[in-house]
Every structure is written in C-alpha cells, then in structure tokens.
Amino acid sequence: MTLSAAATTPPSRSSPARDKIMATAERLYAEHGFANVSVRKIGEAAGQRNKSAVQYHFTSRDELIQAILARHAAAIEKHRIAMVAALDPPGRVTRREWIACVIAPTIEHHIELGTPSWYGRFLAQTVVEPSLREYAIQAHLNTPSFRRLEEIRLLQGRYHDPELSERHGAMIRQLIVHMSAELEADLAHGRVDPAAAERSWRRLGENLITAVCGLSSALVGDR
The missing domain is CATH 1.10.10.60 (Homeodomain-like)
Incomplete structure (x- = not known):
C-alpha cells in the first residue's frame, strides 16, 4: 500500500x-x-x-486554530508515513512497533521545532477546549498513516471491543499530549537543560512507548 x-x-x-x-x-x-x-x-x-x-x-478564531493544527499534523504525518510504510509484512508487526508508529513521529516533530517551542502546550489547550477537541483529534487520526495503522490493528485482531478501543486511544492521547506539553514547558523555562533537548525528547519518547505497551498489555492482554 x-x-x-x-x-x-x-x-x-x-x-x-x-x-x-x-x-x-x-x-x-x-x-x-x-x-x-x-x-x-x-x-x-x-x-x-x-x-x-x-x-x-x-x-474566525477557530479557523486560525485549525490552520495551526493542520500545519503540525502535516509535519508529523511525513514522519509517520515513513515508519508505517516500513511495517512489512503487517501481520508480523509487534505491539511495540505499532505503538512506536503512534508516538515517535510526534517526538521527532518536537525535536525539529527546537527550543523554545509552543506546539505541545498549544495542543494541550486545544484537546480540552470543547469546541476544538474533536477537530484536534481528527486532524491526526484522519491521515493515511493512521488509517493504515488501523488496518494493521484489525488484521491482527486487537481490540475487538469498540468501547475498549476508544478508551485505549484516549489514554494514549492523554499521555502523549500532556507529557509532551510538560517537557516543552520545562525546556522553555530552564527546568531541563535546553542543550540536552533532543536527548530529553527521545528519552520521553522511549518512556511513553514503554508506558503505553504496559497499558495495552494490562487492558487487552498479549493479543
């Protein structure tokens, strides 16, 4: 594909x-x-x-916010497309590989933005704003790479329960969005050394992948 x-x-x-x-x-x-x-x-x-x-x-204000979200989503998608395209054959994709495709592209985008940056904290504001929350979510989910990840998930028979699948996705979003916003703020205010920004982002990415793998195993077992 x-x-x-x-x-x-x-x-x-x-x-x-x-x-x-x-x-x-x-x-x-x-x-x-x-x-x-x-x-x-x-x-x-x-x-x-x-x-x-x-x-x-x-x-309108909302059109301005949506334009900002769309620009970042397009930048992240470039990273995720390459990662998802490398998942071959899809039937052998491990849970960690699948989750890495969800998390790592966002981390790479944060690294590219440099320090200081504001996208992490901006997104954290957006996902709790009732009029913008759904758009913020769909800006990332309605992409070729996420649709392909969903196909792979279905092929492997994971998360047959729609309610569980939706809850699982929400938990992942909360972790990624708010932990990224926290690190971005720490870098901007000098609580984390900006000279070590790339290392800090990559460490956060690995921590998030490990945490989400554990969360997934707890919710759905080893499927």
Whole structure:
C-alpha cells in the first residue's frame, strides 16, 4: 500500500503575515490559554498595524486554530508515513512497533521545532477546549498513516471491543499530549537543560512507548 501525505497537507495559501499570525497565536494560546487571548491581541503581538489583519487571513478564531493544527499534523504525518510504510509484512508487526508508529513521529516533530517551542502546550489547550477537541483529534487520526495503522490493528485482531478501543486511544492521547506539553514547558523555562533537548525528547519518547505497551498489555492482554 502506497501512503501519501497529500491528504493532510494544508492549503498553500500562505504569506509572511499569515505565518507570523499563526506563530504568534500558537505562542500566546500556549502561554495564556484561549480565554485570555483575543484576536485583536494576536494581531498586535504579530506586528499587524491593520486591526482586521487576523480576520483578513482567517474568518474566525477557530479557523486560525485549525490552520495551526493542520500545519503540525502535516509535519508529523511525513514522519509517520515513513515508519508505517516500513511495517512489512503487517501481520508480523509487534505491539511495540505499532505503538512506536503512534508516538515517535510526534517526538521527532518536537525535536525539529527546537527550543523554545509552543506546539505541545498549544495542543494541550486545544484537546480540552470543547469546541476544538474533536477537530484536534481528527486532524491526526484522519491521515493515511493512521488509517493504515488501523488496518494493521484489525488484521491482527486487537481490540475487538469498540468501547475498549476508544478508551485505549484516549489514554494514549492523554499521555502523549500532556507529557509532551510538560517537557516543552520545562525546556522553555530552564527546568531541563535546553542543550540536552533532543536527548530529553527521545528519552520521553522511549518512556511513553514503554508506558503505553504496559497499558495495552494490562487492558487487552498479549493479543
């Protein structure tokens, strides 16, 4: 099966002003939360003299947030596509390999972002915002690589119980999102040495893979 990132790549409608607004919004939302950041404040912080600059590029706050999520999802998908494509034959995929394909691409993206970064804390805010939570989840799940992982899961007969499968996925998301946000904050505030950022991210990735493997074994046994 050939996988392509085209389905998750955001539109090419881009400009320096639009990119600056997105980067500024991500930082402000990550640091202060959605309730404390107005669209006007984003425009001012992004250096836009036109008070309607944000509305010109994005019709609403939610469209702005969705554009940020889509950009990150597309970047993560590039890593996951390569990992999933290497799972051959799918019938022999171990649980740890499958879980690594879920977690490692996000870790690689965090490393690429450098320090300081804001995506981890931004995503943590998004997944608890009722109007944005489902979009944030589906931005990653509705991708070629995740659909292929789901096919492999079904081929191997794991998680026949839909309720258990959904709960398992939610637990994984909570671990990845909030532990990543915590490390990102620690790096940004000097609680973890920024010079050791890559090592810290890779260690977190390995810890998350091990933790999720243990969680999966506890929930569904050795299937």
